Amino acid sequence: MKKIAALVMAMLMVTCLFAGCAKKEAANDDLSYVKDKGTLVIGITEYAPMNYYDDSGKLIGFDTEFAEAVCEKLGVAPEFTIIDWNTKEVELKAKNIDCIWNGFTIREDLKESIDFSNAYCKNMQVAVIKAENSGKYTDLASLAKANIVAEAGSSGESAVADCEELKECNYVGVSKMADALLEVKAGTADAAVVDYVMAKAMVGEGTDYSDLQIVDGIELAYEEYGIGFRKDSNLVESVNKAMDEMIADGSLKAIADKYGLALMAD
Numbered sequence: 001m002k003k004i005a006a007l008v009m010a011m012l013m014v015t016c017l018f019a020g021c022a023k024k025e026a027a028n029d030d031l032s033y034v035k036d037k038g039t040l041v042i043g044i045t046e047y048a049p050m051n052y053y054d055d056s057g058k059l060i061g062f063d064t065e066f067a068e069a070v071c072e073k074l075g076v077a078p079e080f081t082i083i084d085w086n087t088k089e090v091e092l093k094a095k096n097i098d099c100i101w102n103g104f105t106i107r108e109d110l111k112e113s114i115d116f117s118n119a120y121c122k123n124m125q126v127a128v129i130k131a132e133n134s135g136k137y138t139d140l141a142s143l144a145k146a147n148i149v150a151e152a153g154s155s156g157e158s159a160v161a162d163c164e165e166l167k168e169c170n171y172v173g174v175s176k177m178a179d180a181l182l183e184v185k186a187g188t189a190d191a192a193v194v195d196y197v198m199a200k201a202m203v204g205e206g207t208d209y210s211d212l213q214i215v216d217g218i219e220l221a222y223e224e225y226g227i228g229f230r231k232d233s234n235l236v237e238s239v240n241k242a243m244d245e246m247i248a249d250g251s252l253k254a255i256a257d258k259y260g261l262a263l264m265a266d
Helices: 002-028 030-037 062-074 085-093 155-162 177-186 196-202 235-249 251-258
Strands: 039-044 077-082 099-105 114-116 121-130 147-151 170-174 191-195 212-214 220-230
Touching: 030 039, 030 062, 030 235, 039 062, 039 085, 062 077, 062 099, 062 235, 062 251, 085 099, 085 220, 099 121, 121 155, 121 177, 121 196, 147 155, 147 177, 155 170, 155 191, 155 220, 170 177, 177 191, 177 196, 177 212, 191 196, 196 212, 220 235, 235 251
Parallel strands: 039 077, 039 099, 147 170, 147 191
Antiparallel strands: 099 220, 114 220, 121 191, 121 212, 121 220
């Protein structure tokens, strides 16, 4: 009887082990999950030139067109949804979104909870000020006690926190990068630390922020952009393959050129 009981127990343990593995595999089979529902839900913020609305209210941008092209290759429809950038990991884990595709900086600390695609775009953090203050704010030392804003939970916020020269600045986090620019435009902040690709597209002559400018010579936190997925998601491999195809046929570079961006291979 003892031998029979031991055999039954061993069989139960093996069954549970296989069931656990199958459950984990199913949980990580995001590709089937996305294909079954027919949509890839993409978490974004309004961030030119990556994802933003034109005058007609249509969502456009580099990441928007990039995502649309990849979704076509996957045979699913893209569904873009605005998220709070500060809770992006929660949204992803809860399956409210399937990925984060919005000029998302690949960071080592985030790799504990998020899997990233291959890097596809270069970036850095820069300081934006009012043009009339160009003689006052010329380097990090001159911003040491300034009122500085950045998007909460962003690489801009991390860059400010990690910068020794800015340890004594008056820092405030805001909900969006666009809000950071508005604070500077309104005079309620002296400088905004934002992504270079956004600043290049949104400030200066011919833009809505023609009275703002990037401070020459301030380059904080060189970065690489990637797409964020749930941990162990098999979507990563599929999206990387689609990305490689777009790099090989030149279609990704065509989108990058359209929005004035530099790909990793450039």
